[in-house]
Amino acid sequence: MKITKPLSLGMLALAGLAFACGGGEKSSESAATETAAAPEPAKEISLEEKYQDDPIYIKGLEKIKASDCQSCHMVERKIVGPSYADVAAKYESTEENVAMLAQKVINGGVGNWGEVPMPAHPGLSEEDAKDMVRYVLLLKK
Known part of the structure; x- marks a missing residue:
């Protein structure tokens, strides 16, 4: 008899803890309300997606891909040389700079x-x- 009393108390405490935590389930009604009320986060698009239909982008990208530029530069990340986005941030897209x-x-x-x-x-x-420089300067963030 002595063992059943502590065992019963332990089971009761465990059941109380599980009930207090809520089990993580939501009713479909409250879940639908929360989903409808929460705004969707804005999807961040890459520079490549942003300009994919621009003729300057297309022509410049073709020429860059045909050259050795990509061995030292990336669009948004520095490798050996600066990223194209960093170059675009430093220089305005003027004919003098081009x-x-x-x-x-x-x-x-x-x-x-x-x-x-x-x-x-x-x-x-x-x-x-x-053409390559115009492409790079187009990639300003």
Whole structure:
């Protein structure tokens, strides 16, 4: 008899704890009310999704994919060189900046983004370099 009394009290305490926690279930009525009242969070779209139909984006991306740019640069993350989004944040999309940055792509350089040099691309035409730069400057966040 002595064992059944503590065992009964333990079972009663366990049942009380389970009841107090609620079991995590909601009635369908309250769940539907909460779902309807809660606004959906805004879906963050990537820069690539944002500009996928833009002709500047399409032409520039084609030329970048055909080059060696992606071995040092990514759209939104720094690898060896700055991300395209960081470049776009630093430079306004003006024809003067497009021409200046196109020359940097063709001639290479060092110092604007640290001490890692950007190799020259002398085989790249000025028009192709400008298309690539316009694409990069389009990616401003």
